[in-house]
Amino acid sequence: MAKRKLNKEDIFVATDSLLADVGYEGFHFKPLAEKLNVGRSTIYEYYSSKDDLLIAYMHHIMNQFMEDHEKIDQTTSVKRQMKELIYLFIKHDRILMAIDLTPHVEKNGSEQVQHVLQQLWSYHHLIFQRIKNLVAEGRKTGEIRTDLPVSLIEMMLFQSISLNKARSQEALEEWAAAIYELLFNGIKKNES
Amino acid sequence: MAKRKLNKEDIFVATDSLLADVGYEGFHFKPLAEKLNVGRSTIYEYYSSKDDLLIAYMHHIMNQFMEDHEKIDQTTSVKRQMKELIYLFIKHDRILMAIDLTPHVEKNGSEQVQHVLQQLWSYHHLIFQRIKNLVAEGRKTGEIRTDLPVSLIEMMLFQSISLNKARSQEALEEWAAAIYELLFNGIKKNES
Amino acid sequence: MAKRKLNKEDIFVATDSLLADVGYEGFHFKPLAEKLNVGRSTIYEYYSSKDDLLIAYMHHIMNQFMEDHEKIDQTTSVKRQMKELIYLFIKHDRILMAIDLTPHVEKNGSEQVQHVLQQLWSYHHLIFQRIKNLVAEGRKTGEIRTDLPVSLIEMMLFQSISLNKARSQEALEEWAAAIYELLFNGIKKNES
Amino acid sequence: MAKRKLNKEDIFVATDSLLADVGYEGFHFKPLAEKLNVGRSTIYEYYSSKDDLLIAYMHHIMNQFMEDHEKIDQTTSVKRQMKELIYLFIKHDRILMAIDLTPHVEKNGSEQVQHVLQQLWSYHHLIFQRIKNLVAEGRKTGEIRTDLPVSLIEMMLFQSISLNKARSQEALEEWAAAIYELLFNGIKKNES
DNA sequence: AATGAATGAGATTTCATTCAT
DNA sequence: AATGAATGAAATCTCATTCAT
Numbered sequence: 001m002a003k004r005k006l007n008k009e010d011i012f013v014a015t016d017s018l019l020a021d022v023g024y025e026g027f028h029f030k031p032l033a034e035k036l037n038v039g040r041s042t043i044y045e046y047y048s049s050k051d052d053l054l055i056a057y058m059h060h061i062m063n064q065f066m067e068d069h070e071k072i073d074q075t076t077s078v079k080r081q082m083k084e085l086i087y088l089f090i091k092h093d094r095i096l097m098a099i100d101l102t103p104h105v106e107k108n109g110s111e112q113v114q115h116v117l118q119q120l121w122s123y124h125h126l127i128f129q130r131i132k133n134l135v136a137e138g139r140k141t142g143e144i145r146t147d148l149p150v151s152l153i154e155m156m157l158f159q160s161i162s163l164n165k166a167r168s169q170e171a172l173e174e175w176a177a178a179i180y181e182l183l184f185n186g187i188k189k190n191e192s
Numbered sequence: 193m194a195k196r197k198l199n200k201e202d203i204f205v206a207t208d209s210l211l212a213d214v215g216y217e218g219f220h221f222k223p224l225a226e227k228l229n230v231g232r233s234t235i236y237e238y239y240s241s242k243d244d245l246l247i248a249y250m251h252h253i254m255n256q257f258m259e260d261h262e263k264i265d266q267t268t269s270v271k272r273q274m275k276e277l278i279y280l281f282i283k284h285d286r287i288l289m290a291i292d293l294t295p296h297v298e299k300n301g302s303e304q305v306q307h308v309l310q311q312l313w314s315y316h317h318l319i320f321q322r323i324k325n326l327v328a329e330g331r332k333t334g335e336i337r338t339d340l341p342v343s344l345i346e347m348m349l350f351q352s353i354s355l356n357k358a359r360s361q362e363a364l365e366e367w368a369a370a371i372y373e374l375l376f377n378g379i380k381k382n383e384s
Numbered sequence: 385m386a387k388r389k390l391n392k393e394d395i396f397v398a399t400d401s402l403l404a405d406v407g408y409e410g411f412h413f414k415p416l417a418e419k420l421n422v423g424r425s426t427i428y429e430y431y432s433s434k435d436d437l438l439i440a441y442m443h444h445i446m447n448q449f450m451e452d453h454e455k456i457d458q459t460t461s462v463k464r465q466m467k468e469l470i471y472l473f474i475k476h477d478r479i480l481m482a483i484d485l486t487p488h489v490e491k492n493g494s495e496q497v498q499h500v501l502q503q504l505w506s507y508h509h510l511i512f513q514r515i516k517n518l519v520a521e522g523r524k525t526g527e528i529r530t531d532l533p534v535s536l537i538e539m540m541l542f543q544s545i546s547l548n549k550a551r552s553q554e555a556l557e558e559w560a561a562a563i564y565e566l567l568f569n570g571i572k573k574n575e576s
Numbered sequence: 577m578a579k580r581k582l583n584k585e586d587i588f589v590a591t592d593s594l595l596a597d598v599g600y601e602g603f604h605f606k607p608l609a610e611k612l613n614v615g616r617s618t619i620y621e622y623y624s625s626k627d628d629l630l631i632a633y634m635h636h637i638m639n640q641f642m643e644d645h646e647k648i649d650q651t652t653s654v655k656r657q658m659k660e661l662i663y664l665f666i667k668h669d670r671i672l673m674a675i676d677l678t679p680h681v682e683k684n685g686s687e688q689v690q691h692v693l694q695q696l697w698s699y700h701h702l703i704f705q706r707i708k709n710l711v712a713e714g715r716k717t718g719e720i721r722t723d724l725p726v727s728l729i730e731m732m733l734f735q736s737i738s739l740n741k742a743r744s745q746e747a748l749e750e751w752a753a754a755i756y757e758l759l760f761n762g763i764k765k766n767e768s
Numbered sequence: 769a770a771t772g773a774a775t776g777a778g779a780t781t782t783c784a785t786t787c788a789t
Numbered sequence: 790a791a792t793g794a795a796t797g798a799a800a801t802c803t804c805a806t807t808c809a810t
Contacts, residue, residue, distance in 0.1 A: 389794075389795080390794080390795085422794095422795070422796085423795060423796045423797070424796085424797090425795080425796055425797070425798095426794080426795050426796065429793095429794070429795075429796095
């Protein structure tokens with residue numbers, strides 16, 4: 001086996017960390033290479049362009065989420081499903097970042113890229129659709145108020161993904177539960 | 193016979209519109225100059241650099257918010273104050289955009305810039321502090337639940353700024369009210 | 385009028401000279417900029433990419449040729465027309481170089497470029513078709529031998545473009561006449 | 577248990593084919609290695625650089641030609657010799673490609689390379705000289721017209737090498753004969 | 769002998785900024 | 790005050806070549 005320093009997994013980790021630090025702009029191969037302790041051009045041995053890398057990264061993140069997402073039992077109550085969904089959002093907090101990358105990459109329409117983007121978009125759509133359906137169902141079953149704009153509820157749920165800054169791994173579930181609590185029952189103290 | 197074409201106010205308007213359209217990346221002097229119908233170099237007569245312009249813009253946005261913000265009557269109930277604060281967030285939805293600019297500008301530490309940034313940061317801090325105080329007070333007065341993490345409540349309130357996409361001007365108040373409703377009473381239907 | 389050093393005509397001249405020196409590869413913006421005594425990036429103010437410049441150059445060359453080409457009286461004898469055509473080839477010896485550029489540029493299919501390429505190709509085609517027609521007609525009128533492969537005659541005529549290396553301007557006509565003589569009557573001494 | 581996969585002959589064949597396909601630019605070690613089914617770096621075991629390989633290739637092509645060339649009987653008539661020479665050009669159509677490589681390699685003056693280039697140049701020169709001598713002799717013996725520029729006749733003969741695109745192997749001789757016919761007797765139909 | 773991996777040099781391109789008028 | 794023109798720094802990408810196994 002020859003000189004082996006790098007692998008795609010390493011690159012994902014560094015990409016993730018760099019993106020989290022500086023966002024899409026500011027995401028250049030120079031700092032990425034520095035993080036990985038390799039020459040800038042080495043990365044091109046693994047991904048033939050910046051877009052290529054980002055697409056692969058997005059795919060990776062999305063897939064991880066979709067895998068977990070499919071495990072949610074769709075036969076239980078809306079409340080229960082929403083609780084789980086929120087938990088997933090918190091656990092996979094990178095999807096928001098990944099989704100935010102889409103518009104930047106969409107520009108260059110190189111064949112292959114377009115195809116993967118299509119799939120990513122369908123995932124994105126699926127996630128949002130999932131929320132929409134849950135809210136609609138919750139309204140029917142009387143679990144969710146009908147006097148609030150649906151779009152607001154949907155957006156609020158979706159936004160909850162981004163409420164995860166700097167959480168410790170263990171506390172994830174509790175944090176997700178708290179978000180659920182807040183969204184469902186509000187912050188007002190109910191007199192008992 | 194100097195053509196009086198341009199003034200700082202015009203530049204702010206164009207900056208705001210361009211930033212809203214394309215975000216920080218994509219914000220270049222070429223399109224900005226096109227929007228203003230002047231030569232690219234003309235803008236340098238008013239701001240000595242891109243950072244300079246952005247700093248001034250951020251300052252402008254912040255000031256507008258702070259002005260309104262000071263009008264909030266701090267002697268009324270926490271609920272009332274929070275309602276008004278949310279309304280202000282919705283009305284001044286540009287502050288989030290302005291705040292997001294900070295990390296991009298921070299890079300180069302040119303003396304003057306650093307000073308203005310400091311002030312902007314203090315504003316940012318002040319806004320967040322305001323939320324913190326309200327939440328703390330609400331907890332004391334029993335208006336706000338104590339079984340939810342304070343930081344979550346604070347973040348959720350702060351995030352509400354970004355829930356303003358594509359609202360019509362008239363509907364602002366209703367939208368703000370809905371957000372308030374959601375946050376305070378939750379999305380769960382209460383059996384009456 | 386502001387600092388004016390450069391114009392598109394200058395760039396064409398330098399492009400022509402550089403292409404003649406080093407061909408398509410070896411044609412880089414660095415030496416071109418040096419020839420023009422400007423910074424490398426300055427050229428981008430005039431042409432937004434290397435392809436862009438080359439396309440414009442090809443267009444320029446082709447147009448010059450087509451202009452002259454249309455002046456040929458198509459009602460005279462095949463011999464006369466061919467003589468004139470050969471003269472044009474010699475005079476516009478750059479078209480061969482321009483045509484040779486086509487395959488290099490064709491790769492990147494940016495919208496606008498494709499369109500201009502189409503036109504260039506139609507010119508190229510037109511030129512070759514012109515030769516084909518003349519040869520066919522000459523065979524009918526008995527001016528041209530029928531015992532030689534048509535394609536060979538066509539190729540030989542077309543190749544004559546490239547026989548122009550380092551001719552002095554004044555001698556062009558004589559040189560063209562000599563080529564015509566050679567092609568028509570051969571190099572063999574006819575015993576009179 | 578070393579896999580005996582590669583030898584210089586294989587590399588020549590692949591080089592020839594790749595050069596014919598894509599020309600000098602486009603001639604990279606990556607596609608070459610793919611054609612050979614070896615790793616890119618393996619080629620360096622045989623040639624220490626791209627230039628090295630190309631020089632060797634040119635040498636190879638030239639030698640093949642020179643070998644055949646020496647077989648031409650220099651005591652027969654000019655016409656006969658010229659006919660044979662044209663045939664050789666057609667048969668060894670690769671020399672033109674090889675000669676075209678020269679300017680690309682000349683750039684870097686690594687000692688060894690320069691020496692081989694010198695030799696190649698002498699071959700090139702020798703070929704052209706051969707034509708020159710034949711033409712001069714033909715003029716003396718009255719086989720060739722003296723009213724045409726010598727240089728034109730020489731160039732025309734030399735150019736005939738490139739008239740070989742896509743000929744089938746069997747037809748080579750006939751094609752060469754046709755070229756000879758055209759050059760010697762012209763394309764004009766002689767009234768019998 | 770063969771090769772996977774890494775890399776540095778150089779080419780293309782973008783854009784904020786300066787300069788001369 | 791306004792601007793057309795020029796430019797340098799930095800980013801993306803390619804490829805010949807080297808290195809360690």
